[in-house]
Amino acid sequence: xxxxxxxxxxxxxxxSAHPANAEQYFRELLDKRERRYEDLCxxxxxxxxxxxxxxxxxxxxxxxxxxxxxEVRSMYNAGAFHDGQLVHNMRTDTQSSAVRGDKIRGDKIKxxxxxxxxxxxxxxxxxxxxxxxxxVNTMKNNGILGNYHIRERTRAMVACYPGSGxxxxxHVDNPNKDGRVITAIYYLNINWDARESGGIxxxxxxxxxxxxxxxxxxxxxxxxxxxIRNPHEVQPAHRTRYAITVWYFDAKEREEALNRAxxxxxxxxxxxxxxxxxxxxxxxxxxxxxxxxxxxTSSASSSASSSSxxxxxxxxxxASTALxxxxxxxxxxxxxxxxxxxxxxxxxxxxxxxx
Numbered sequence: 001x002x003x004x005x006x007x008x009x010x011x012x013x014x015x016s017a018h019p020a021n022a023e024q025y026f027r028e029l030l031d032k033r034e035r036r037y038e039d040l041c042x043x044x045x046x047x048x049x050x051x052x053x054x055x056x057x058x059x060x061x062x063x064x065x066x067x068x069x070x071e072v073r074s075m076y077n078a079g080a081f082h083d084g085q086l087v088h089n090m091r092t093d094t095q096s097s098a099v100r101g102d103k104i105r106g107d108k109i110k111x112x113x114x115x116x117x118x119x120x121x122x123x124x125x126x127x128x129x130x131x132x133x134x135x136v137n138t139m140k141n142n143g144i145l146g147n148y149h150i151r152e153r154t155r156a157m158v159a160c161y162p163g164s165g166x167x168x169x170x171h172v173d174n175p176n177k178d179g180r181v182i183t184a185i186y187y188l189n190i191n192w193d194a195r196e197s198g199g200i201x202x203x204x205x206x207x208x209x210x211x212x213x214x215x216x217x218x219x220x221x222x223x224x225x226x227x228i229r230n231p232h233e234v235q236p237a238h239r240t241r242y243a244i245t246v247w248y249f250d251a252k253e254r255e256e257a258l259n260r261a262x263x264x265x266x267x268x269x270x271x272x273x274x275x276x277x278x279x280x281x282x283x284x285x286x287x288x289x290x291x292x293x294x295x296x297t298s299s300a301s302s303s304a305s306s307s308s309x310x311x312x313x314x315x316x317x318x319a320s321t322a323l324x325x326x327x328x329x330x331x332x333x334x335x336x337x338x339x340x341x342x343x344x345x346x347x348x349x350x351x352x353x354x355x
């Protein structure tokens with residue numbers, strides 16, 4: 001029989017069970033978490049101000065990250081994904097011949113609102129990202145982020161690059177002011193080694209002379225400006241690569257984009273070619289356009305040691321899309337956990353921009 005040699009139980013327990021002490025303990029715990037959250041948001045603000053992008057490692061932790069990964073794998077194995085699309089690609093004949101026989105993008109995607117069966121953990125992820133974005137957008141002394149009024153986002157685009165060299169050529173998410181201001185990407189790839197598996201996200205912030213090479217490591221969250229400040233590409237992936245992307249809208253730019261779409265509709269007076277705003281899939285524009293990318297400034301992050309920086313040759317980038325008249329979709333409302341964000345500034349009769 002095992003017996004205890006502990007006799008002084010008051011000293012044995014580190015925390016007394018008295019209610020007052022328990023309340024103090026939890027208050028201190030919450031204060032500590034709040035300080036860490038404040039530091040996280042402040043680091044993101046500083047990175048976005050200085051570099052135009054930010055990297056956060058260990059965002060949710062292993063346990064929650066695995067639950068999200070399992071949901072994504074289940075959706076993919078069930079055949080719920082479809083090819084990522086580009087409706088229109090503006091390239092010269094020379095550029096077109098260079099990519100002939102190859103895909104501009106090789107990912108498979110699925111749009112997730114979060115209320116679908118089997119998506120509760122993806123919903124949790126988007127809520128956590130919402131909270132961070134809302135916080136950095138409303139904090140005092142938040143620099144460039146203070147120029148925007150962010151109150152809505154797209155649904156989550158869950159993407160899979162199924163290996164075999166699948167990739168996405170250099171492009172800009174929002175070259176023509178469709179409203180998207182921040183791109184947020186969460187990665188789900190356990191034990192990723194870019195030397196063997198490739199799949200690096202290369203960002204060429206403009207202007208500048210260097211690039212940021214970001215490995216798609218498990219539980220890593222990145223933010224960057226969605227417009228022409230950040231041309232980027234997914235380099236060939238040689239094993240299955242999962243990512244979840246959401247785009248956040250600036251209210252003013254989004255409203256202006258919707259008004260332009262309505263004006264275009266009134267000019268054409270053609271129901272079959274209504275320029276409706278649909279879900280952004282990648283590079284989206286209200287009209288075909290060419291985007292030129294220049295090699296650019298340095299990247300930084302909350303875990304700068306995980307992202308490598310190099311100096312590439314300058315690159316000519318051209319990827320754009322035409323507006324699609326697909327079925328009506330409404331942008332997702334942001335959820336900060338406090339209910340502070342629950343508004344759609346977009347006209348519900350307009351679609352989101354779709355590629």
